[in-house]
Amino acid sequence: MVVKAKEVFSIKDEYDVREFYNNNLIYDRSNESSKHEVLKKITVKESRHLYSTLYVSSIRSQARKVDLLRAIEMYFDGIDRALAMKP
Numbered sequence: 001m002v003v004k005a006k007e008v009f010s011i012k013d014e015y016d017v018r019e020f021y022n023n024n025l026i027y028d029r030s031n032e033s034s035k036h037e038v039l040k041k042i043t044v045k046e047s048r049h050l051y052s053t054l055y056v057s058s059i060r061s062q063a064r065k066v067d068l069l070r071a072i073e074m075y076f077d078g079i080d081r082a083l084a085m086k087p
Helices: 003-007 014-025 032-040 044-054 065-085
Strands: none
Touching: 003 044, 014 044, 014 065, 032 065, 044 065
16 A cells, blocks of 8 residues: 555654554564565655654755665654663
C-alpha cells in the first residue's frame, strides 16, 4: 500500500509523526527486503517532511529516503530507550 501524500503533509507534530511511523514505517530490521518494501511506500519529499517535523537541523540536499528513514528510526529509538530507563 502506498501512502497518500495528503496524509503525510497534514502531519504537524511529533505525535502525528510517531503515529504515522508506527502505522506505516515499521519493518523487520533484520530483513533488507522488508526495508525496501517500506521505502517504496513513501517518497523522498514525504520523508523530508517527516524529518523536518522532528528535527530542527536542516536536511542535506542529497539525503536519500533510506537516510531519512534511518534518522526517523534513530529519533524514536532514542526516545524509547530514554523512557525505558525512567524509574
